[in-house]
Amino acid sequence: MADTEPGFTDVNKLGEFKLIERLTKDFKLKNKSSKFGIGDDSAVIAHGDTHMLVSTDLLVEGIHFDLIYSPLKHLGYKAVVVNLSDIYAMNGTPEQITVSLALSSKFSVEALDELYEGIKEACRIYNVDLVGGDTTSSPRGLTISVTAIGTVDKDKICYRSGAKPGDILCISGDLGAAYLGLQILEREKQLYLSNPGIQPELENQKYLLERQLKPEARKDIKDYLAEAGLVPTSMIDISDGLASDLMHICKASDVGAFIEEAKIPINQDAQLMAIKFQMDPITTALNGGEDYELLFSIKEEDLEKIRLMPSVYIIGEIVKKKDGITLHTSGGNVHALKAQGWDHFDED
């Protein structure tokens, strides 16, 4: 589409985050209960000492998922989990979801049964209740809108904005696998499209494929943190990629940060597959996204509390804003980090 037309600015020019900033900049919060609006993993609604958390995501066929390789049951599961992840990223507990669907006539009732099987499984595993939604037809394809609602004690809430220089940066698990899972699926899709008789080569990549098709949210981290008596100074879930999500924390907290390349956890299957795809494993970890691990910062004095926490890795440190956001390579170099995460407007 021509964006030289007067009055027609292509949304790609702005990108998702700048677009949201532009569209919402004049909206001021007026209600006392509106504690926090746009700009974190969830909105925060205050009623007494318990804060409500609300987060919402829209998944669009052809943009966020491809039904050639996404089984509907997994898709239903994932649509719920990615929203719950946003509640956990505030140190909260999700309790309810709403699910809305717009679907074309190519979807049968049986197909929807499968999708809801996955939604139900996610509700069971994460102990959340489906409390509402809307179901309508669509001229083409499937769109899924999920809203997750949760609670958090007001003194345990973790925004993106509380990180201070000297804080330790932690990650709850390994990165890059979901992105490599997607690469495998895309490769097999292309092979299948050029030769429908071919058998897909998926059997040895269970971990990578599951990280992509049926990810889990880190519901255990809030419990570990509570047991340790620890409240992170900031937290976010890795949906766009470590680099991009770290930048969200740095921007919201008005700080810089460094990550030590050697400390970034990468699963062995992901390492090998990255090399097979002639990609740098670190790049897939930094920019891959969809890992749904939690990235958080803690005060230095809380270091002892985290050391023995299961599956938590220390990967870097918060620094002053003027020191920038950098990667310390294993070879001793310092690189400025760039966000190359998912920006769905790039894919148009």
Added chain:
Amino acid sequence: MADTEPGFTDVNKLGEFKLIERLTKDFKLKNKSSKFGIGDDSAVIAHGDTHMLVSTDLLVEGIHFDLIYSPLKHLGYKAVVVNLSDIYAMNGTPEQITVSLALSSKFSVEALDELYEGIKEACRIYNVDLVGGDTTSSPRGLTISVTAIGTVDKDKICYRSGAKPGDILCISGDLGAAYLGLQILEREKQLYLSNPGIQPELENQKYLLERQLKPEARKDIKDYLAEAGLVPTSMIDISDGLASDLMHICKASDVGAFIEEAKIPINQDAQLMAIKFQMDPITTALNGGEDYELLFSIKEEDLEKIRLMPSVYIIGEIVKKKDGITLHTSGGNVHALKAQGWDHFDED
């Protein structure tokens, strides 16, 4: 699409309400805070004496709106208002909304600015805060998902399920105008498509067009009710049409009802336009939908409290289930009511 294919049941066969029933029947509420799930205007989440209300709607281009005649600013306004209406229909006060968009590359940043102007205007008029959302691209068209969040005192909440035989049925305003507004817009669209030089004949139908393009939710009714010290025994907003929405109340309350044809309020412009379109004005009022008036039932002993309430009309009565759901015509006949409201799956 062939629905004779084994394992392929066309969703049109079921319709929206049966489909939702089928998909969600095995979901049981587990969390103490999940007070009420699917099956009313909003979900109810309990925290102390204030209950939270959550309602969500998905608007799809080509199904719920047509950009040929829907100005984007009005569309943004309407997308918010129809959700707020669901909160008012529980006797609640909306306080927050989230807005998610999926949009194709045909939408410029300026177009989105306009859409958000309407969203902002609705936030101002109804005193709600935009607290979150998600913005993504779409292969085609525009999809808008709005979630509204509100509060209600737990002893003032109005479900659909509390109507009892002998209760009086009331409606907050006139019906049918939004549907006739849509008929005018569709007629002018067809004329325009066959002869783009033609001027649309819209000027004298401001009321009908506004009811369709820029409807208002009845935010005043909860205040009138509070002033009168009155809590309806059941309430719903008219989105699908009086007949269909009355059936929702009857089903949830396990009762029947009758409506007096002569008492159904119809605006004079709507009367005239219905006749011009060779439609029965009563049919447009019963089945038109999108009026966003509130239909509610009150105990007979509360009749005095309602008599002088502005813009509230008494239209019928709740009866025993075995007596059915009927229309008492002006000519003295009794007809069984049929729901012919919007079922978006019929339009595929």
